[in-house]
Amino acid sequence: MIKITRWLMPLLGALTMLTAALPSYAADTFNWKMVTTWPPNFPIFQTGVVRFAKDVETMSNGRIKIQVFAGGELVPALQTFDAVSQGTIELGHGAAYYWAGKVPAAQFMTAVPFGMTAKAMNAWFYYGDGLKLWQEVYAPFGVVPFPGGNTGVQMGGWFNKKIDSVKDLQGLKMRIPGLGGKVIAKAGGTPVLLAGGEIYTALERKTIDATEWVGPFHDERLGLYRAAQYYYYPGWHEPGTVLEVIVNKKAWDSLPPDLQKIVESAASSLNVTMYAEFEASNNKALRELKEKYKVQILPFPADVLKELHRLTKEVLAEEAGKDPLFKKVYDSFLAFQADNDAWTVVSDDAYSNALKE
């Protein structure tokens, strides 16, 4: 037996040391699926999500593998939240206001009319109560949210007639979802719900008089300039639309701290780079729409914006009256916005004006 022991002991020792050296996580590999609310290859949105998945896989050295599916490839786009909530899918990317029917307060986490822009939304999320409230809003559904992108200020939309005064909104059939739609209804218009793929035909056939979509880059791509000739700004209804990375709570809890931080960091990184890609892409399209396609790019008249702003306050107050959670988030949102707007007057606004001197 002596010979066996002499060989065996160092080997057993080496085995024990190796096992100890092996990081505790190394054994766990996570093969996750991620579904989104975007069409396949949808630029900036879906391509950003693919970048996120790749970043997570690289940072985790393959311990998290994410298979990304566009809307409809695995589940319908608007079932993204449900799929992640139920845990059939671990990860999702979309926009919180799509889930307004389930939880109205979610709308503040994407965009509300005359609400905060990208810089203020991020300040509210990361250094105000924003993200904490978002987690509270999604907790009953077992979903963990992260800010994961921003479109910047959107455009006001495409119109087949000029909007010269508040009267021109009366009877207007406009594709505009959510709170913006409620404001248009209050102004005497008719909000219409249409999926992205149906917009062009409806506008071209005059089933609708107007539509909002995203911004110059995506609007040009959808060919909307062939269906309407007036392109209005600014996007009063979506001043800094936040996209979200959502994670099933049980899947999230199953990750060790290093992998949790990797997912969180990849989402923050996507948050800043997606916004950057929008800012880098919109002006070229805007110029083409103006110069190549002879679109009339017009500002909403001041009195129209003033009236829409007034009606927005009515709509938000009504929603707050119906739902205590909506009111709780609205109060936090309003206070933070008032604070940031006051700072913006002496910073970004004053600087933008200075540039024009």
Added chain:
Amino acid sequence: MIKITRWLMPLLGALTMLTAALPSYAADTFNWKMVTTWPPNFPIFQTGVVRFAKDVETMSNGRIKIQVFAGGELVPALQTFDAVSQGTIELGHGAAYYWAGKVPAAQFMTAVPFGMTAKAMNAWFYYGDGLKLWQEVYAPFGVVPFPGGNTGVQMGGWFNKKIDSVKDLQGLKMRIPGLGGKVIAKAGGTPVLLAGGEIYTALERKTIDATEWVGPFHDERLGLYRAAQYYYYPGWHEPGTVLEVIVNKKAWDSLPPDLQKIVESAASSLNVTMYAEFEASNNKALRELKEKYKVQILPFPADVLKELHRLTKEVLAEEAGKDPLFKKVYDSFLAFQADNDAWTVVSDDAYSNALKE
């Protein structure tokens, strides 16, 4: 021998399998130092760097450990770049315009008078030529840069007399470094170089007539309201000051791809969260300065801004004439800014105006 073999074979097999399962990186641990240009515990700046270091350590599960040192703790603040370039230190955090004496083109990577704001700088870095040019500018020094924070639009500074016209700049002794200082000199003033710790006393003893620093949050903390009563906006000389994470090239190359991506992602994350913290902190201080300390918060007159803008173009053209690399970066910067400014007119600017209707 048969008995030995019977015991040994499965053990050897297990050993081989374990060695194969052990990720290739697990053996490498990196004990890195990080120096900064900031005072110890300097809020938002230094505290952000500490957060970055912790994020990297968490994401790498301790495979990168970063010891953070404030300016002067290990090397003087303004030797941060040299220390990282020489490789005595692996990581640094500061602002590229501090290295203008070494490489003038670096100034575009932080802030130039009447240049781009945070959103446009990020668009230029991530989806324009910005980061590529930054890498080119730092390559001769063996330093790899990443955007790692933004102050947002700064304030114009503290003055012990009113600035009613361009004439009031003549003879003005103002603490304002870099390109902003060159513009003030052209306007007939005298730019003075002072470290942060010397500013208060110089202003209080009237050795200088004026100073710029950061924004309300940091300016209040430095007590500048006790030394001058006029606080001007906007910060025409620093409209979106970018902070940097810098890595020694050899240290960077020694990292496996997963750890490289972790450092890069932590820097992007710091980039968005540091800006968010500034946006969340400035207004409270602004309000206190106004209400509690009775500071007069005033806009620069339009003709003063117009003249400073004109002189800025002269200064930048002169610098471009002296240095081809400066010119190359300036051309890219100018083109990108013109493009983004045109988009900003119909997006952020129009929306800010709409909010005021």
